[in-house]
Amino acid sequence: MAYKDYYDVLGVSRGASDADIKSAYRKLAKQYHPDKNAGDEKAAEKFKEIGEAYAVLSDPEKRKVFDQFGHTGQVPPGYQGGGFQGGDFGGFDGSQFSDFFQGLFGGAGRRGGAGFQGGAQVNLEDLLGGGLGGVGQSRRFVQNVEGELQVTLEEAFSGSDEVINVDGKRLSLRVPAGTRDGARLRLAGQGPGGGDVLLTIRVLEDARFDLDGDHLTTSVDVPAPVAALGGDVTVQTLSGKGNLSVPPGSSGGRRMRLRGQGWPKKDGTRGDLYVRLNVTVPATLSDEQKELYRTLRDLG
Incomplete structure (x- = not known):
């Protein structure tokens, strides 16, 4: 296992108190926590390293072993003080943290x-x-x-x-x-x-609706004769199909309101649905229709 000076990792002296170590750890953990460094691999690695350092230095026995043998990264063969087995210092295996943090970021x-x-x-x-x-x-x-x-x-x-x-x-x-x-x-x-x-x-x-606060806006095609003379058109709402009564003499772009057909509110009521009128004419006209439109044009 590569040697790391865990005092340097936490930025504390070798004589640091338990409170100093804990305070340094908390400060660094906040700084490098994944919540604040999403997608930053260097921060994730630093966060893991901080955890390793704290796991060793916050435990009296592990810290004692690290203070004695940490400069080599190895415990002398046969050492079993404090219940640790021989191997890397203090019986602490950094891979357990590597595996853990790999799971965290998966x-x-x-x-x-x-x-x-x-x-x-x-x-x-x-x-x-x-x-x-x-x-x-x-x-x-x-x-x-x-x-x-x-x-x-x-x-x-x-x-x-x-x-x-x-x-x-x-x-x-x-x-x-x-x-x-x-x-x-x-x-x-x-x-x-x-x-x-x-x-x-x-x-x-949704291409059919715009949501602004509690209110929805949509549009509906209205045949020119209906816009001129008035009549009913069918409007698609988020609750299903509704009926809109178009007043005589309505022009394209006019906004009409359907009360209570907007977005649900916390109090159980709903906002309104605003409908823009889009006046349309047939793409193709019969001879009779053409004659009628000519008459209307001449009268206008």
Whole structure:
């Protein structure tokens, strides 16, 4: 095992107190924690190294062995002080941390076609509370899996039942009606090692609708005669098809409102749906229609 001076790693002197070592570890762990350095391999390696250093220096027996033999990185053959076996210093094998952290930064599965991605992460509060304790401590790491779940605008509007795959485990969840883009869902205790699964909801854009606050906007084609004389047209809403009564003399671009057909609110009510009128004329006209349009043109 390559020699490392763990005092240098934590930036403390060899005479540092336990409190000094713990304080230095917490400061560095905050600085290099994966939550703050996503995708930074150097930070991940430094974070692992900090954990190794603290695991040795926070344990009196391991620190004693390191102080005696750490400059060589080896314990003299046959040494078994403090219950450690011969081998690398103090019986501490850095590979156990390498294996552990490799698991932390690995993938966590996907929900097919939904963009779910995740990597297990150490819970920062648990970590800074002493999660890397020495021999005899039973604290365990809480591993949280974070990822994104993509849903359509209709699914976010009405709510939907989803199934995701996390570390080979299928999990069912309910996306509540009225969920907004960026909302967070937590599946407590469902992650690897009993951690939580934390999902950020991403609502896909829908070419038919624009969402602004609690209100939706869409458009509807209105035949020119209906726009001129008034009449009913069918409007597609997120709840299904609705009816819109177009007043006589309506022009293209006019906005009309369907109350209560917008986005669900927390109080159980809903915003409004605004409909833009798009006045249309036939692409091809019969001779009779042409004559009628000529008459209208001449009258205008």
